[in-house]
Amino acid sequence: MNMIVGKSKQEDQQMKNNAEIVFETKDLNLWYGNTHALKNINLPIYEKKVTAIIGPSGCGKSTYLKTLNRMVELVQGVKTSGEITYRNENILNRSFKVEELRTNVGMVFQKPNPFPKSIYENIAYGPKIHGIKNKKILDQIVEKSLRGAYIWDEVKDRLKENAYGLSGGQQQRLCIARCLAIEPDVILMDEPTSALDPKSTLKVEELIQELKKDYSIVIVTHNMQQAARISDHTAFMLNGELVEFSDTDTLFSTPMDRRTEDYITGRFS
């Protein structure tokens, strides 16, 4: 955010054009059975930026996010049309390998969901399934990931303990660390702080600021202050449609669409 503050619109536009696009969504439609959950979405996700998705409950934020790593397919009877390219390849293609996609596109869930294993094993799980067996390397990955998620100091003496002994906020940072352990390209976060207290929320927000130096981040949030604080771009969705997408400052200061304005000022009903 700080990078954008103080820059003229033109400069900003310039920057956007130069920034690499990680995900490009073109005319995406998605149906859960007969429910048309996403309608003609067109949206770019920029590299090493934080993109926030806001909108009222049920508008399709989570659905869109889960389409980016194709987790939405776990629901039976999902149909999609259109195209999402990740690094110029259409991920909605049947032939695109989901495991490969999900190795590059990590996800942090609303409710912390560590595995019922030790803290160490939680982090080592990803590298292990991708074939890393060397104990020394695993040790290093575990430490690096936990440090990356700013939780190392809190857990370094209890790596062998069950992850469910951690507090909710710690569990969420552990899940972020688990995600970092396979060094993804993009991290998707679905309301990662909604189950956390203000202090843990602040920690996760600071963490996101750090992470965007190395990762592209897409975050769904109900908290508009949070979106304004931490994101570079914001997308506003309503009833399955993308109403507005622009850089966060513009969207919150001078929204183009009346519905966006109503929503961010709380006049939405």
Add this chain to the structure above:
Amino acid sequence: MRRNSQMNEEETWHVRDLLTENKSAKNRSELGEKFIPKLLLFIALLSILTTILIVITLVTETIGFFSEVPLLEFFTGTVLKPLSQNPEFGILPLINGTIISSAIAMLVAGPIGIMTAIYLSEYATDRARRVLKPMLELLAGIPTIVYGFFAFTFVTPLLREFIPGLEATNILSPGIVMGIMIIPMIASLSEDAMSSVPNAMREGALALGATKLEVTFRVIIPAALSGIISSFVLGISRAIGETMIVTIASGSSKNFTFDITQSMQTMTAYIVEVSGGDAPAGSTIYYSLYAVAMTLFVFTLIMNIIARYISKRFKEEY
């Protein structure tokens, strides 16, 4: 309340009044409120008492047996000849028969049961599960005498096609059929354990790029391990206690052998044979019944203790 009656003018009663009215009626049932728990306690104690009586009988009669046959001879003897002129009472042939038949049963039921559970819990569509699970439970409801007959008249002849040396009564066939009988139990209990692992775990692993197989074997099964292991232990104790199948299909040879093509006797089958015959009360052979039953009881008790320990020890918290 007043507002309520205004809104609904036909309403002539008030909930509060009805409640106080009923309160007096409620006093009458206070007796039941006090008496019924006592009755329940009495009935619960009754069943515990019965168990205790059974154990006491077992123990006293067993002590009677050991006054005639030395303990060491009983537990180390490999010869069991209760009906001979010079009877010998070594229980090892029976323990051997029990362990071998249970082992064969578990070799069949373990892998098949767990694979069925994995399929049902992780791969089957809702519709397939809705059809298959009741069918599995139906299999569990078949009387064991039917399984015994099946082993004797169908499985043994079938096996003899492949294993020429197989005797008409042998331990292999009832072992396999016992396994078939236990499959539903292991499948169903393991499936319960696996499907109670929250979906969030599966999603967490899939989101890391794990394949479905990796999720199953490296997240779901470890998380459900306590349930899976206790289903195995329960399966084993079911096999140890199984009577009908081995009685019918394994004959009554008391050989101490490891050759599974031969007839062997289990502890349960021995009890059936001896109590079915006419062992005069008070004779050594009559008492041997209790000693064998006591050993069997200790066996199943140990299995149950192990099951309890395991389900505590491997309890995964999520």
